[in-house]
Amino acid sequence: MIAEETLLNELKQLETQAKAFEVLVNTYKERLYWHIRRIVLNHDDTDDVLQNTFIKVYKNINGFKGDSKLYSWMYRIATNEALTFLKKKSNKLGISDSELQDKLVSNLQADVYFEGDEIQLKLQKAIATLPEKQKLVFNMKYYQEMKYEEISEILNTSVGGLKASYHLAVKKVESYLKAD
């Protein structure tokens, strides 16, 4: 895989930009897709948010100062884009964030791109009850198997705080699954 620093330099130069951007998209598209998908749940919405994320990355790459890793910066953009997308959706529908979460989960039953069984659907219902930060940490740690240090850089939260959030999130999800 191409070194991040080299890729970044190529992205900032006009003559190498297009090729480097293609490499960037190919390198991160799947990871960012699953990150966004677990926030917005539906494939078509994920597709929109993912494209917007890459477009934002492309347009703002010259402003990226390298204070964090490139992939953390992209994850941060993807997270903000996904959360903003949900916010706009709930405003448009005139419903609260938690009502929107319930709606998104109940739509999964008719979603052709959701092949989960009863337990997996219940898991999504359980995740929907978590506060935003716990939800993000749970998905990033449990399903994406990211390190706490990586999550910490993306969400700008201490590793100790993340461990506590994750622990609480798992306990809440488990007790939701246990309860009938």
Place this chain on the structure above:
Amino acid sequence: MNKKNNKKDFNTPEGYFEGFSDRLLDRMSGSKNDPKGSLLPKSDGFSLPEGYFNSLNKKIQDKLNEDTPKIIALQRRRKFYYLAAAAVAAILLLTIGIRTNTSSDPTFEGLANSEIEDYFEYNDLGLSTYEIAEVIPVDELEISDIMDDAIEEENIIDYLNDSIENIEELNLTDYEY
């Protein structure tokens, strides 16, 4: 190098104690890779259309090209009609403006608070909470700037009691949530 216990000749694998607390926490939190672990299913059941990732590059490229504004030269004759229409509109506007110039210009003070609130409520400003936080000087704000009635400490404790299962787990001085 393996660590040795001084009294007994037992060894532990290298790095065993360094990673112990994380492994323990993972176990307690039900790691996906731990077979004894948890009730949680290993996969979440999401799928996606076949070949989706192969076509993604092209879709992004097309969208980037769409976003670049194209400059279209106006034809001379059409330009003349546009100018003529603009001139007529300007004359009409001036005539009507002079006749109805009796009312004063709208001012910010003249707007009812409810109208301003409605504007923010029903118009999608396209700002994320992060973007709003960047422009609002949070350090200079007091809670009383936003809320008319002060919140009693008792109410805060009640709220935390109702919404958090185990308040002791919130070691608020060490952790952020």
